[in-house]
Ligand SMILES: CCC/C=C/C(=O)SCCNC(=O)CCNC(=O)[C@H](O)C(C)(C)COP(=O)([O-])OP(=O)([O-])OC[C@H]1O[C@@H](n2cnc3c(N)ncnc32)[C@H](O)[C@@H]1OP(=O)([O-])[O-]
C-alpha cells in the first residue's frame with residue numbers, strides 16, 4: 220500500500236508539471252513579468268544591502284556546503300515542519316555540533332559558522348552557549364578566568380546557558396532571589412534557591428544541553444546583600460551528563476514555537492562552587508570575604524550581556540521581516556483572484572489596494588530596520604572598543620537607544636510576519652508557506668531580553684529626564700538632543716499645502732520630530748502632576764501613565780529609525796534608479812508611521828484636516844508608484860530559496876506544484892488509508908468489520 224501511494228504521488232507530481240492552470244496565467248510568467256517591469260536592478264541593490272558581492276558569493280557557497288550534508292540538505296530542511304520536539308531538539312544539536320566541527324577543523328571561519336546557522340534557521344541547544352555564555356565570560360571574567368573557561372567553552376568541552384530569569388521574576392532583575400552566600404571557611408559560594416519563585420526558569424539550552432551556566436545570584440557576605448552578580452556554575456557531570464548533587468534541572472515543556480530548544484528550569488539546594496567561580500572583572504570577593512564593588516561607571520556591568528543581545532536583536536529584525544515580505548510579495552504577485560466575468564484574466568491580489576497598503580509599508584519597514592540594524596551594530600562595536608579601553612561613557616546612551624529600538628524593531632517584525640501570513644490567505648496558514656513557523660519562532664523576541672513594554676519604559680525614563688534637563692537649562696546630547704529645541708518646536712505647524720509636499724524628507728522629518736517632542740513634553744507634564752516638582756519613576760504618576768509613556772518612547776524610536784533610514788539611503792552607493800525607488804520607499808515609511816498614529820498630530824493643532832487628507836492621498840499614490848518595483852524590492856534582499864524554505868515564496872513562482880509536491884510527500888500521506896484506519900475508522904466504516912463486531916454481541 221505504501222508503495223502504491225508513492226507511485227501515485229510521483230505520478231501526480233509528474234502530471235502536475237504538465238498541467239496548466241485553467242483560466243490563469245502561469246505563476247512563473249507573472250514573476251517574470253514583474254521582474255521585467257522593475258525600474259532598477261535587484262542584483263545590484265542586493266549587493267549594496269548585503270554588504271558586497273563577496274558576501275553573497277560566500278552565502279551561496281555556504282548553502283551548497285549545507286546542501287551536501289545529511290543534516291542541512293534541502294530535503295532535511297523541508298521535512299522539518301513535520302517533526303516532533305524531540306526530533307527537532309536532536310536535529311538542532313546535530314547541526315550545531317557539525318558546524319562547530321567544521322569551524323574547529325578550520326574549514327569554516329567563525330563568521331561562516333554563524334552565517335551557516337542563520338541560513339539553516341534551525342535553533343538548537345547551543346545558541347545561548349555562543350551568544351550569552353561565552354560572551355559573559357569574555358566581558359565579565361578577569362584574565363585568569365577567561366584563560367580557564369574560554370578554551371573549554373570554545374572547544375565544546377563544556378556547554379553553557381545564561382541563567383538569569385526565575386519563575387517569579389524576569390523583568391525586575393534587581394528582585395531576583397537565588398542566593399550566593401560566601402563561606403569564608405571553605406572559600407566557596409553556596410548557591411541556593413530559597414523559594415518556588417526563585418527557580419531559574421526559561422534559560423535556553425539549560426534543560427537538556429548545558430553542563431554549566433552563568434548563574435545570576437544575589438551575593439551575600441556576612442549576611443549583607445550586595446545584589447546580583449554573575450557566577451560560572453557547573454550543573455551536570457561531564458561523564459554522565461547527570462545533574463550534580465543538589466541540582467534539579469529539566470526542560471520547561473512545549474512552547475508557542477522554538478520547540479527544538481530546551482529552555483530549562485533549575486532548582487538548587489545549597490550547591491557549593493569555588494570562590495573563583497564568581498566572574499570578577501568588575502566586582503571582587505577576596506578569600507577572606509572582602510567585597511570590592513564595581514566602580515560607579517561600571518555599576519550596570521552585570522547587565523552588559525543583555526545590551527549586547529539587544530543590539531543583535533535590532534540587527535536581526537529587518538532580515539526576518541525581509542524573509543516574510545519576500546514570501547508574501549512574491550506570492551501575492553502570482554496569486555490571482557476575481558475577474559468581472561468568469562474565465563477572464565483575474566487580478567494579481569497584490570494589485571488590490573488593501574494588500575499593497577499592508578505589504579509595501581512592511582517592505583519599507585524591512586529596509587528601514589536593515590539600515591537601522593547596521594547602524595546599531597556599528598554603534599555597539601564602537602562601544603566595545605571604548606569599553607575595552609576602559610571608557611564606558613557611551614553606555615547610558617547606547618542602553619536607552621537599544622532598549623527602545625529593540626522594542627520597536629521586534630514589534631514591527633513580529634506583527635509584520637503575521638500581517639504577511641494573513642495577506643497570503645488560506646495558503647499562508649499552511650506550514651508549507653514557512654510563515655507560521657517563522658512567526659511562532661520569532662514572536663518570542665518581543666518578550667525575551669527585556670519585555671518590549673519594559674524596554675520602551677527605559678527609553679521613556681531617559682526622555683523624561685532629558686526633558687527635565689532642558690527645562691532646567693542643561694544640555695542634552697545624543698538621540699534625544701532634538702528636545703533641546705522643544706519650546707520652539709511646540710509652536711510649529713505643519714507646512715503642507717499640496718499632497719506632493721508630504722513626499723519631501725524635510726516635511727516628514729519635521730512631522731515625526733514634532734510628534735516625538737510633543738509626546739515627550741506631555742509625558743514630562745504628566746509625571747510632574749503630583750510630585751511637587753519632583754519626578755518619581757516608580758510612583759503612581761509613572762505606573763498610572765505607562766500607556767502614554769510607552770507610546771512616547773516608541774514615537775522617539777520611530778523618529779530615530781526613520782532619520783537613520785533616510786540618511787543611510789542618502790549615503791549608500793546606489794545606482795540612480797535604485798536610489799529613486801528607495802527614496803520613495805523612505806517616504807512611504809515615514810507616511811505609514813504618521814498615518815498609524817495620526818491623532819497625535821491633531822492633539823496640539825500641528826496638523827489640519829486637509830493636510831491629513833493629503834497625506835492619505837499621497838500615500839495611496841505612492842503605493843501605485845512603488846507597485847511595479849514590489850518584486851524587485853524583495854528580490855533585492857537576496858534571500859535564497861533554501862533559507863526561505865517556503866512553497867509560496869520560491870523565486871521561480873512555481874507555487875502550486877510546490878504545494879502539491881510537499882503535501883503529497885508528507886508522513887500523513889504515507890499510506891492511502893491513513894494511520895487511523897485499522898484501529899479507529901475501520902470498525903465503524905468497513906461493512907465486514909461492522910458485521911463481525913455485531914456477530915460478537
Ligand atoms: C538569544 C536570546 C535569548 C534570551 C535571553 C534572555 O532573555 S536573558 C534575560 C534577559 N532579561 C532581561 O532583559 C531583563 C529586563 N530587565 C532589565 O534589564 C532591568 O531590570 C531594567 C533595565 C528593566 C531595570 O533595571 P534597574 O531596575 O536596575 O534600573 P532602573 O530602571 O532603576 O534604572 C536605573 C538606571 O540604570 C540604567 N540602566 C538600566 N539598564 C541598563 C543597562 N543595561 N546598561 C546601562 N544602564 C542601564 C537606566 O537607564 C537608569 O539610568 P539613570 O536614568 O538612572 O541614568
Ligand SMILES: Cc1cc2nc3c(=O)[nH]c(=O)nc-3n(C[C@H](O)[C@H](O)[C@H](O)COP(=O)(O)OP(=O)(O)OC[C@H]3O[C@@H](n4cnc5c(N)ncnc54)[C@H](O)[C@@H]3O)c2cc1C
Nearest residue numbers: 381382383384388389390421422423663666667668669672
Ligand atoms: C523563548 C524565551 C527564551 C528565553 N531565554 C532566556 C534565557 O536564555 N535566559 C534567561 O535568563 N531568560 C530567558 N528568557 C526570559 C525572558 O528574559 C523574560 O521572559 C523576559 O525578560 C520577560 O520577563 P517576564 O517573563 O518576567 O515577564 P513579566 O515581567 O512577568 O511580564 C508580564 C507583563 O507585565 C508587564 N510588565 C512587567 N513589568 C513591568 C513594568 N515594570 N512596567 C510595565 N509593565 C511591566 C510586561 O510588559 C508583560 O506584559 C526567555 C524567555 C523566552 C520567552
